[in-house]
Amino acid sequence: MNAAVPKALLRQEPAALAAPVSTLLARDLAYAYDGGRPVFSGVSIEVRPREIVCLLGGSGCGKSSLLRVLARLEVPASGDIHFLGEPLRAPHPRAALVFQQPGLLPWLDAAGNVGFGLDFEHQPRLARSERAARIEHALSAVGLAGHGHRYPAQLSGGMAQRVALARALAREPQLLFADEPFSALDAITRAEMQALLVELVHRWHTAALLVTHDIDEAILVADRILLMGGTPGRIVREWTVDIERPREAQPAAVTALRLDILNALRVLRAH
Known part of the structure; x- marks a missing residue:
């Protein structure tokens, strides 16, 4: 039996979806495993330049599947996706993915792992000097300047994720x-x-769509939080996080938002 999303949590599709400038814009997405049970349906989502959007929800609500569809690693059953104003029908060279596990290649040093993928067919061709500069710049940005010679076995978990x-x-x-x-x-x-991600998004003029089940992480990192739930999954609530950074220094505002999100999750579970 499908669990309907409670009416108290449903919101009308935001008018902001029609905004003229979007990094990512998706409308009415649906997805099912091999034509079987729908994982999510009716999902519309926007990510704007230099914005961090957190997709929050319990395990099994379809967050990771939605991320893979938005990145075009999976094909939606219906709906459309636009990236930088153009229809997105395949993974785009100007979009990148970071997963829970670093997935580093053990036979390459840190610099080799950072450069892995720059020579793929869909990537723009780079001169050797430009490629080396990109690798050096990226390592420096995550605080690993001078560590490019280290191999994955020599890195801590935090360094590997960097x-x-x-x-x-x-x-x-x-x-x-x-x-x-x-x-x-x-x-x-x-x-x-988490602090590094926020800094890099702002400094590199990029945007981020972060999947998490951690309410505190979403509040500390996001500019907007989208709550996903129901069966099939859909976006049921949205919060704009306008708490001044650093947010750890604003405990009252953080606690109030956390309680509001927890209450929304309880309503979802109750239904």
């Missing part, structure tokens, strides 16, 4: 797709990586 982030940045993306990239890290390292 290399994975640098690998994405080396492609000079307009959009970062990130699927719970910090969930395997310890609390301190995770906080450092």
Whole structure:
């Protein structure tokens, strides 16, 4: 039996979807595994330049599947996706992905891993000097200047994830797709990586769509939070996070938003 999304959580499609400038704009997406049970349906989403959008929801609601469809790693059953104003029908060279596990190649050093993918067919051809500069710049951006010679076995978990982030940045993306990239890290390292993500998005003039099930991470990182739930999954609530940074210094506002999100999750579960 499908669990309908409670009417109290449903919102009319936001007028902002018609905004003239979007990094990513998707309308009425639906997806099912091999033509079977729908995973999500009726999903519309926008990511604007230099914006971090967090896709929040419980396990199994379709967050990761939606991310893969938006990145065009999977084909939607219906709906359309536009990236930088053009229809998106295949993975785009100006979009990059970061996953929960760094996925580093053990036979390549950090610099080699960062440069991996720059020579793929769909990437623009780079002169050797430009390629080396991109790698160096990306490593420096994530705080690993001078560590390009280290191999994955010589890196801590946090350093390995920084290399994975640098690998994405080396492609000079307009959009970062990130699927719970910090969930395997310890609390301190995770906080450092969250702050680094915010800094890089603003400094590199990119945008990010971050999948997470962690309410605190969403509040600390996001400009907007989208709550996904129901069966099939859909976007049921949206919050604009206008809390001044650093948000750790605004405990009252953070707590109020956290309680509002928790209450929305309880309403979803109750239905």
